[in-house]
Amino acid sequence: MIPAALCAVVLFLVVYSGQAMIFNGLHFVTNINWNLGDLYSDPVTVNGISIPPGANYGILVFIVGTLASSGIAILIAVPLSIGAAICLAEAVPHRIRPVLSMLVELVAVVPSVVFGLWGIAVLIPFIGHYLSPTGNGYGLLAASIVLALMITPIIASTLLDALMQVPKENRESAFALGATHFEVVSKAMMPMVRTTLIGGIVLALGRALGETMAVLMVSGGGINILPTSLFSPISTIASFIVSQLDSAEADPTNMSVRTLSEIALVLFIITLAVNAAAKLLTSGALNVRKH
Amino acid sequence: MSASTSLKTPLTALELRRIIVSKLGWVGCGVALLLVIAPLLDIVGVVTINGLSAFSVQLFTKNTGGTTNGLLNAMEGTVVITICAMLIAVPIGIGAGIHLSEYGRGKLSNAIRFLSDVLTGTPSIVLGYFSYIVFIIGFGWGFSLAAAAITLAILIVPYLARITELALQQVPSSMREAAYALGATDATVVFKVVLPAASAGVITGTLLGLAISVGETAPLIYTAGWSDFTWTGQFTHSPVAYLTYVIWTFIDQPDAHSHALAYAAAFFVMLVVLAINISVRLVVKRQKFA
Numbered sequence: 291m292i293p294a295a296l297c298a299v300v301l302f303l304v305v306y307s308g309q310a311m312i313f314n315g316l317h318f319v320t321n322i323n324w325n326l327g328d329l330y331s332d333p334v335t336v337n338g339i340s341i342p343p344g345a346n347y348g349i350l351v352f353i354v355g356t357l358a359s360s361g362i363a364i365l366i367a368v369p370l371s372i373g374a375a376i377c378l379a380e381a382v383p384h385r386i387r388p389v390l391s392m393l394v395e396l397v398a399v400v401p402s403v404v405f406g407l408w409g410i411a412v413l414i415p416f417i418g419h420y421l422s423p424t425g426n427g428y429g430l431l432a433a434s435i436v437l438a439l440m441i442t443p444i445i446a447s448t449l450l451d452a453l454m455q456v457p458k459e460n461r462e463s464a465f466a467l468g469a470t471h472f473e474v475v476s477k478a479m480m481p482m483v484r485t486t487l488i489g490g491i492v493l494a495l496g497r498a499l500g501e502t503m504a505v506l507m508v509s510g511g512g513i514n515i516l517p518t519s520l521f522s523p524i525s526t527i528a529s530f531i532v533s534q535l536d537s538a539e540a541d542p543t544n545m546s547v548r549t550l551s552e553i554a555l556v557l558f559i560i561t562l563a564v565n566a567a568a569k570l571l572t573s574g575a576l577n578v579r580k581h
Numbered sequence: 582m583s584a585s586t587s588l589k590t591p592l593t594a595l596e597l598r599r600i601i602v603s604k605l606g607w608v609g610c611g612v613a614l615l616l617v618i619a620p621l622l623d624i625v626g627v628v629t630i631n632g633l634s635a636f637s638v639q640l641f642t643k644n645t646g647g648t649t650n651g652l653l654n655a656m657e658g659t660v661v662i663t664i665c666a667m668l669i670a671v672p673i674g675i676g677a678g679i680h681l682s683e684y685g686r687g688k689l690s691n692a693i694r695f696l697s698d699v700l701t702g703t704p705s706i707v708l709g710y711f712s713y714i715v716f717i718i719g720f721g722w723g724f725s726l727a728a729a730a731i732t733l734a735i736l737i738v739p740y741l742a743r744i745t746e747l748a749l750q751q752v753p754s755s756m757r758e759a760a761y762a763l764g765a766t767d768a769t770v771v772f773k774v775v776l777p778a779a780s781a782g783v784i785t786g787t788l789l790g791l792a793i794s795v796g797e798t799a800p801l802i803y804t805a806g807w808s809d810f811t812w813t814g815q816f817t818h819s820p821v822a823y824l825t826y827v828i829w830t831f832i833d834q835p836d837a838h839s840h841a842l843a844y845a846a847a848f849f850v851m852l853v854v855l856a857i858n859i860s861v862r863l864v865v866k867r868q869k870f871a
Contacts, residue, residue, distance in 0.1 A: 299703070299711045306714045373613025381607060382614075390618070392862055397621045399858045401796030403825045404847050408624045410832055411631075442617050472603035493702075500704025502799040503829060528706045532802055547718070554710040558703060565702035569695070 303555045306548060324348055324513050347549045349556070354516055355524035356557075359430060359505065360498040362520075363437035368491060370438070371445035376475055378446070379453040391450060398443035406507030409436045414508060422521045428510035431520040436504045441494035448490030452483035489571035496564040500557065502528040527557045625851070632848025635841035645809055645827065645842065652846055654811045658822035659850075661812050662805060663794045665730035670737040671787055677738065678745025678783075679771055685746070697739040708735055709800030717804065724806025724820035732800045737790035744789065748782020749775055785861050792857040796850055798825035824850050 324347060378391050409432060417435075418427030456479045464478035465471075480487075510523025511533055517524045525533070531550055592600070643651035677697075681690055709732055716728035752775050760774045776783070806820030807830075813819045824846045831843035 298715075299708065302711055302715050302719075303707075370613045370616055373610040374617045377607075377610040377614040381610065390614070392859070393618050393621060394614075395862070396855065396858060397617065399792065399796075399854055400621070400624060401798070401825065401850055401854055403796070403798040403828045404624065404628060404851050407828055407832055407843065407847050408620070408627060411627055412623060439617075439620050446617065470599060470603040472606040473599065476606060496702050500702075500706065502704065502706040503825075507829065507832070528704055528799070531706050531710055532799060535803060544718075547714075551710060551714055554707045558707045561702060561704055561707075562699060565699055568702075569698060 300555075300558070303551050303558065306551045324351070347546070349527070349530075349553055351513060351516055352525050352527045352530045352553070353556075355430075355509070355512070356499055356526040356528070356560075358517060359433040359437055359509070359524060359526055360495055362430070362434035363441060363498050364491060364495055366434060366438035367442045367445060367494060371442045371449060371490075372480075372487070374442070375446045375449035375453060378450050380471070380475055391447070394443050394446050394450075396443075397439065398447075400440075402440065402501060402504040403507070405436050405440060405504040409504060409508040417521075424521060426510075426521065428508060428523060429512075429521045430509070430517050430524045433505045433509040433524060433526070436508055437498045437501055440501060440504065441498050444494040444497060445487070445490045448493070449483060449487050452486040453479060456482050485571060489568050492564055492568035492571060496561050496568060499526075499564060500528055500561050501526075502532060505529045506532055527553055527560075531557075625855070628844060628847045628851055631841070631844035635845040635848075640842075640845055644811065645822065652824070652827060652842060652849075654809060654822040655824045655827050655846060656849065657811050658805070658808070659795060659824045662726060662729050662733065662801070662821060662823055663791060665726060666733035666737065666794045667787070667791060669730060669734035670741060670790060673734070674738045674741025674786070674790070675745050675783060677742035678749060678786075679776070681742060681746040682749035683767075683771055683775070694743075697742055700735075700739045701743075704799075705736055705797060706799040706803075708732055709803040712800065713803040722817040724804065725815070725817040726805070726812065726819070726821050727816040729801050729805035729821060729823075732804045733794045733797060736797065736800060737793055740793065741786045741790050744786030745779075745783050748779040748786070751782070752778045781864070785865060788857050788861055792854045796825065796854045798829055801825065802829075 374394060378387060378394070382390055413432055413435060414427035416427070417429075417432055418425050421427075421431070422429070453475075460478055460482065461474055464474040469477065505526050506529035509525060509529055511525055511529070512523030513525055513530070515522075531554060534546070534550055537546065637651075639651040640653075641651060641656070642653060644654040645652060677693075681694060684690070685694070712728050712732040712735075716722045716731065717724060722728050756774055756778060757770055760770045765774070801823055805823055805826075807826050808820040808822045810822075812821055827846040828843050828850070831839040831846070834840070
């Protein structure tokens with residue numbers, strides 16, 4: 291059933307977006323304009339494919355938005371989760387460690403729409419008031435911060451598990467050489483878990499790329515313009531698919547629905563590659579540590 | 582840390598630097614941990630306070646629509662969608678888990694395992710859009726309960742399969758061998774011996790699946806649609822309401838009452854999700870220590 295479902299997903303997306311792929315060509319990923327065309331005029335026929343007049347589909351803006359928000363989110367999340375994991379593994383008393391690590395894991399299960407709600411209620415006014423020069427909090431920075439919060443627990447719990455598995459002998463020999471406790475952690479333990487850490491980061495990247503609701507709610511939904519600063523409104527691929535549902539349904543030729551499925555396919559392929567990389571890295575990491 | 586005693590020579594500049602760097606490092610780690618946990622507490626706090634202050638009997642007795650009404654249709658919709666999704670996902674997920682654990686040694690099973698991990702990582706919006714193309718447009722069901730339930734089931738099955746597999750693998754093989762020695766068939770061994778022994782893990786997986794389906798939004802937007810009325814009893818051709826939609830759309834409305842409804846919906850969703858996850862973790866932890 292599982293392989294069947296996965297193959298069905300790919301197959302239907304490819305079949306359905308076929309016409310859109312032919313019409314859009316390679317301009318699809320380099321064009322920054324997204325224009326549904328005149329939905330109320332009679333459709334025109336281009337290369338044997340019927341489209342609304344003036345329709346023009348380009349997703350460069352959304353690809354850039356996705357990569358930028360996920361990239362900044364990773365930049366924020368990595369130091370946070372390394373710090374949190376080290377703190378949990380080494381500094382926190384044994385009694386309260388389960389409680390704190392459970393709290394960190396719980397961050398990951400909060401539904402993304404609730405993150406979005408919190409973003410609108412707390413984060414957006416904060417950014418708008420203190421940081422943004424225009425007073426508008428919606429945009430790249432807000433999306434990145436929310437994403438960072440959502441992926442931090444993934445990296446932190448992966449790293450925490452790895453740190454707990456570092457052999458006692460390695461720690462003790464580092465102490466015996468006169469290293470301070472922090473040096474033991476940062477210079478003796480962290481290098482041993484580096485591969486696992488990278489695997490966790492890639493896994494988190496996969497999650498960030500596909501995240502939809504929270505980003506949709508705080509990103510400002512910018513289209514047709516590339517982000518120029520941290521406070522520019524953006525759209526990610528995932529959030530754009532949701533926001534286009536209504537307008538796509540109004541298209542009599544169904545071309546925009548087909549193009550959206552091409553976008554979904556692009557997103558699927560990106561996350562597939564990232565997740566496969568994460569899987570290879572984490573399974574490889576275990577082998578390295580056993581030697 | 583080097584405690585400075587009278588026996589020791591005064592600290593050199595290098596030692597001093599190392600100690601200061603170490604202290605700063607710990608402070609940084611502590612701050613990081615705080616920054617991770619604080620937003621969670623803030624989210625829970627904000628949602629709880631606003632959700633409780635929006636509390637009224639109307640929430641449970643009236644449908645949405647207008648600004649003075651309740652959440653009856655959304656709550657009912659979420660419950661119905663979740664039940665249907667679980668009805669589809671649980672047999673398939675547990676079946677796949679049993680297969681992977683008991684018979685899963687070949688290349689095919691490794692491929693299934695890899696694909697199910699891939700499916701777990703697939704963005705839910707992609708699955709939602711797939712269902713939109715297949716069920717809504719392809720089969721012509723329109724926004725409907727069936728499409729929503731099947732989409733959520735696709736989302737849950739891989740989780741359930743992997744958790745079931747892990748749970749079954751922890752059952753000692755001596756139990757299986759004992760059952761076989763008594764003359765039990767394959768089916769008897771799996772369903773009467775191994776599955777009961779692993780029931781805690783299987784229930785854990787089911788509950789986590791439940792939490793996922795209550796909290797999901799993106800795949801439902803493209804499959805369930807939205808309706809201001811309670812479920813009509815039809816599986817196709819009739820859109821269903823659900824709680825997460827209320828959170829997403831009502832918070833963008835200008836009036837305070839819509840915001841209150843959004844917070845109330847968020848409160849319910851979060852309550853269910855956190856309650857399930859906390860209880861599952863507590864139970865699992867107790868088992869580990871025992």
